[in-house]
Amino acid sequence: MTEPTGTRNHSQGAAGSGTRHRGGSKRDRFSYIFAWELHERLLWFCKLRWLAAAGLALASVLGPYFSMPSTYPSLAVVAALVAIYNLIFVHVLRERLGPEKDYAALRGLAILQMVTDLAALFFTVHFTGGCASPVLPFVVFHMAIGTIMIETRIMYALAFAVSGAAASLFTLEHLGVLAQIPTVAGGQSTVGSCVLSMAMLVVLVFGVVYLTHSVTGRFKERNIELHNTTTELQHALEEQEQLERRKSHYMRISAHQLRSPLGTIKTSIQVLIDGYLDPGSPDGHRLLEGTAARVDSLLAIVNDLLELAKMREGRARAPWAREVSVNQILADIFDAVDPYAREANVELVPHFINEGAAVLDWAVPPDLVYAFENLIHNAIKYSKPGGGTVTVALGIDRTHAMVVVADNGIGIPAALQEDVFLEFVRAPNAKHVQAEGTGLGLSIVREAAQMHGGKVSLESVEGLGTTVTVVLPLHHTPPEIIDR
């Protein structure tokens, strides 16, 4: 019983996590997938920033040697500021905000980096000629990079801020509030060229955000789809691998269970062939009888294995698998096992709790018969030596039929009460009472119950008896039958 429960939990867990990605908001999925990537990109951006700081410092110091106006110390101060805040960003990214941290914090840092970089860029623009500055295109470059890294709506907001900042800067410069520093290219900007530059900048800034978003947006969507598909495939693969392991384990156990009696049969035959016992002697005859009994037990195992396999393949026997009366099935089994009960000196007591019949909308009668017969047969077989009582009760309510088989026999040790539902598990006290037994009976009962949408439970006290309860829904039809 443990195994399927675990399996069920597992599949629910897998489906649950799949749903989390499929059903979560777009932002959640985005965050989940891109947190690691964003962290990497921010670190890469920090490396670029070292180059930018070095470039600014060099331009400040070496500019005059290349016929450019001196920008020392203004650009050198900007370079130093860039280097200082970059040092802080690197520290935060490496020590405080690893990729395992939440996306929101990383996104916050990305926005902060964008804002500080743009601020540094506008200082540089101011110190290198204002609206005629050759550094101006870097603003556009920044906006493209930002759109790849963070959400577009934030980038549009930044585009407005950038346009506003540029307009303010150029206006303040032309009004003389801020000093107009000659462009490093040497030319003097006019109001007309400045307005044109300003207009170009605004168009470019918004255009680049729009275009970058339209291209990378699709990649982001594909990435999310790819991630979801990969996750689902991984879960499917894990389930498949687990199933294969269980199948392999089951086959090994089954083979061993068949090998064990075969070993005894082969040894017995060899003893007779080698002449250690005369088949005609009483001892030889006893050995032959025992060997024949072992062949019977092998056949019983094979039959049970076949039955279990058929049930597991989800056998759907229409059309006579409809409206099956549990009362009728139990009555038939009573007739069949009665002689065996008498022989074992066991009193078989039917107990129908409610009036009326328990009719299942859909059922496979041979499988239910096989299962209930197994259950009642076991109850008789494991009654105490000398006899006992086996009660078979049927209870019905509006939605379920409940079959309870109770004996006052040898019981099942507490440690084995879950394991006895697994294939080939038999309690030692059961083996002492009955050497023969396939160890598949309760597996079949559980399989049959589950196949009919029901469940089985067991209560037992060693030495006092066992009660097995099978609950079957009255109105259960497997989906594959409904689909027909």
Added chain:
Amino acid sequence: MARPTLLVADDDPIFVHSVAAVLRTRYHVRTVANGTEALAAVEDDPPDLVILDVMMDHMSEGFDVARTLRSNDATALIPIIILTGVDRVYNLRMEVDESWVPADRYLEKPISPEVLMEMVGELVGPGEAKPGP
């Protein structure tokens, strides 16, 4: 020469019947059905050799009995043959090795009467044929 006494412990009565029929041709044979009975029989009257099935009531009952016999000074020297019905892969881990299975020999089921007699002969001598009727 007296017929050595062998103790056979196996929970399969048909198998025990077969093995006993073979061994009784040259040895005195006692049979038990589980590990507890085997330990009681050894304590009661130590045999010259113990033949133990691995899986009786519990998965490794034969091994447990073998270890108990080896750890007791009074029974440590009794030769042990382990019988097993499990598959060959598992048997490879069971190569006679004191640290793993304290046994002198092991034999895989189904057994050949000839091999069994040879193995027992190596451990306790050839025994003695039953006097004729």
